[in-house]
Amino acid sequence: MGRGLSDLQQSILRLALARTQRPPNMVETSLGMIDKNACRPHVAPRDVFVSFYGCAKPTNIETAAVSRAFRRLIARGLLVARHRFENSRYRRKYPSGYDLTEHGLQEAERLSVKSCQPVRNS
Secondary structure, X not given: OOOXXXXXXXXXXXXXXXXXXXXXXXXXXXXXXXXHHHHOOOEOHHHHHHHHHOOOOOOHHHHHHHHHHHHHHHHOOOEEEEOOOOOOOOOOOOOOEEEEOHHXXXXXXXXXXXXHOOOOOO
């Protein structure tokens, strides 16, 4: 893993971090009070298309780039896939989104702190 994260991968981690810091959205259900935000994945490909590329309908190249970025973040142990249907035949192929791991949360926080630091001119 000698190489750093791409701009797209960094953007995905920052977006996921922002989603983990959402305030609770409590709703009453037949099972009691639940946090709707806890039921949602931290980041989904459609969120990345809008935030990184600025479009809701991505091209094939953008879709492939986002797919590769998610795969590489999973391989690094920074994200895990979240599946809407646990016992579905579509489970492996079509995740509903992705969640940060503990390591991913630390890396996203490091990136956020790094991006907030002022640039020093020599």
